[in-house]
Amino acid sequence: MDPKEHIDLEKLPSHVAVIMDGNGRWAQRQGKERVFGHEQGVKAVREITEAAAELGINYLTLYAFSTENWYRPKEEVSALMKLLVQTIGEETKTLMKNNIRLQAIGNLTDLDMKCLAELKEAMRITSGNDRMTLILALSYSSRWEIVEAARKLSEKAYHHQLDPPSINDDLFSQCLNTAPYPDPELLIRTSGEYRLSNFLLWQIAYAELYFTPKLWPDFTRNDLYEALIDFQKRERRFGKITS
Ligand code: FPP
Numbered sequence: 001m002d003p004k005e006h007i008d009l010e011k012l013p014s015h016v017a018v019i020m021d022g023n024g025r026w027a028q029r030q031g032k033e034r035v036f037g038h039e040q041g042v043k044a045v046r047e048i049t050e051a052a053a054e055l056g057i058n059y060l061t062l063y064a065f066s067t068e069n070w071y072r073p074k075e076e077v078s079a080l081m082k083l084l085v086q087t088i089g090e091e092t093k094t095l096m097k098n099n100i101r102l103q104a105i106g107n108l109t110d111l112d113m114k115c116l117a118e119l120k121e122a123m124r125i126t127s128g129n130d131r132m133t134l135i136l137a138l139s140y141s142s143r144w145e146i147v148e149a150a151r152k153l154s155e156k157a158y159h160h161q162l163d164p165p166s167i168n169d170d171l172f173s174q175c176l177n178t179a180p181y182p183d184p185e186l187l188i189r190t191s192g193e194y195r196l197s198n199f200l201l202w203q204i205a206y207a208e209l210y211f212t213p214k215l216w217p218d219f220t221r222n223d224l225y226e227a228l229i230d231f232q233k234r235e236r237r238f239g240k241i242t243s
Contacts, residue, residue: 003225007055011232013185015059016052017207019199020044022191022215035079040217042087046094051221053098053132055228059181060134063199067107067141081111084138085118092122099131105177106140135181142201149175178203186231188224190216206238 020041027037045062052060064084070077088102095102102122111119119138152175156162173179183203189195192213196204210227212219235242 003222003229004055006229007225008232009056012055012057012228013208013231014057015061015182015184015186016057016227017061017063017184017187017200017204018048019063019187019189019197020216020219021189021193021197023217025191026215026217034076035083037215037217038080038083042083044217044219045087046091047221048219048224049100049132049134050098051224053100058132059184060132061105061137061178061181061184061200062134063137063140063197065106065138065140066198067110067139067144068198070110070139081115085115088115088118088122092125095122095126095129095134099129100126101129101133102126103133103135103180104138105135105145106138107144108138110139133181135178137199140177141198143198145177146202148177173202176202183207185236186210186227188212188227190214190219206236208234208236 023037023041024034025037026040027034030036045064049060065080069080072080092102102119104119104123108116108119115138119136149172153162153167153172157164178200183205184200184207187196187200187204187207188210190212192211194211200207208231210230212223212227214223
């Protein structure tokens with residue numbers, strides 16, 4: 001039976017976040033350059049984005065480039081940037097066709113000019129779309145984001161625009177890059193690694209975590225369906241007890 005038929009569409013997570021890992025290993029296993037794995041990874045991005053939108057997921061966040069990724073060999077970084085520019089440019093039409101809004105989180109000023117320009121243009125063009133929001137985490141790390149939020153709040157306090165005792169969960173969340181979006185309820189990581197790699201650490205406080213050994217280029221819409229079925233079997237208590 002098609003795994004899709006086991007998904008309860010009434011109980012979908014509103015926001016799914018994905019750590020897309022394993023592109024390099026996927027390529028190396030075939031005796032190819034790591035970049036080939038990233039290229040194949042783009043195909044999986046396309047398939048999963050389409051599948052998530054079709055199901056009715058409202059937000060999909062993809063960890064596309066971490067602040068730590070800048071320390072990879074220069075050739076790999078520039079190939080990834082090129083791939084991002086090319087993909088964002090080529091996919092804008094598809095995003096429009098599928099009524100998907102593109103957004104981004106991360107230290108975007110770190111991106112090379114071409115990439116930033118392409119990204120801003122795609123975000124502008126798709127800004128009115130409302131079927132699903134696709135959020136790319138680019139030059140993103142959770143610690144960077146949290147430190148930035150702390151900096152913003154302390155500057156306000158220093159200028160007497162904020163009373164420190166008024167700082168709470170909500171106010172802190174409003175200072176994060178993810179302020180406009182609900183927290184993810186499901187976090188998926190591919191490639192068999194059991195790590196969070198500095199991704200959305202604040203936002204996943206109550207998220208369900210799903211790890212799969214599949215490498216990202218092999219992750220298909222059926223794998224997304226399996227993750228959602230697993231999510232729907234779990235009892236989410238948010239620290240409380242069941243009545
Ligand atoms: C992790 O695999 C993947 C990345 C660092 C980049 C992900 C990028 C893409 C899928 C392509 C561009 C994406 C978009 C949204 C257009 P890895 O290189 O860490 O793999 P490894 O752990 O096997 O080395």
